[in-house]
Amino acid sequence: MAESKVTEKSTTSKGGDKESTSVKLKKELGLHNAVAIIVGVIVGSGIFVSPKGVLLEAGSVGTSLIIWGLCGLISLIGALCYAELGTCILKSGSDYAYIMESFGHLPAFLYLWVALIIIMPTGNAITALTFANYIIQPLFPDCEAPTIAVTLLAALCISK
Numbered sequence: 001m002a003e004s005k006v007t008e009k010s011t012t013s014k015g016g017d018k019e020s021t022s023v024k025l026k027k028e029l030g031l032h033n034a035v036a037i038i039v040g041v042i043v044g045s046g047i048f049v050s051p052k053g054v055l056l057e058a059g060s061v062g063t064s065l066i067i068w069g070l071c072g073l074i075s076l077i078g079a080l081c082y083a084e085l086g087t088c089i090l091k092s093g094s095d096y097a098y099i100m101e102s103f104g105h106l107p108a109f110l111y112l113w114v115a116l117i118i119i120m121p122t123g124n125a126i127t128a129l130t131f132a133n134y135i136i137q138p139l140f141p142d143c144e145a146p147t148i149a150v151t152l153l154a155a156l157c158i159s160k
C-alpha cells in the first residue's frame with residue numbers, strides 16, 4: 001500500500017492547555033501511485049468482462065490477441081493525448097478544464113452535467129456489478145448466479 005505522510009498540528013489556549021489536535025495528510029502523489037491510478041483508469045474493469053466476448057466473436061486465440069493489441073494501441077494514443085493536454089493546460093479540473101479551455105463554458109458545463117448524471121453512475125454500476133458477479137459466481141458453479149444476489153451485493157458495494 002501507499003505510504004502517507006501525516007503531520008500533527010496542535011492548538012493551545014491562553015492557559016497553555018491543549019484544546020485539540022488535528023491530523024492532516026500531505027497532498028502528495030508519488031510516481032508509483034500516479035502510474036497505478038492512470039493504469040486503473042485506462043484499463044478499468046472492462047479487462048475482466050470482455051475477454052470472453054472478444055474470444056467468442058474473434059473465433060481464435062490469435063485473432064483475439066491481435067484485437068487486444070490493437071485496442072491497447074488505441075488506448076495508448078488516448079493516454080498520450082491526455083498527457084499532452086495535461087502539459088499544455090495547467091488548470092486543474094481534467095476533462096472540464098480541457099473542454100472549457102478549448103470550446104468554452106457551455107460545452108464544458110454540459111459535459112460536466114452529462115458526466116455527473118450519466119457517465120459516472122453508469123461506470124460505477126458496471127464496475128460494482130462485475131465485482132459482485134465475480135464474488136457470487138463461485139458459490140453457484142453449476143448454474144448462473146441469482147440476479148437478486150448480484151444486484152444486492154453491487155448495491156452494497158456502491159453504498160459503502
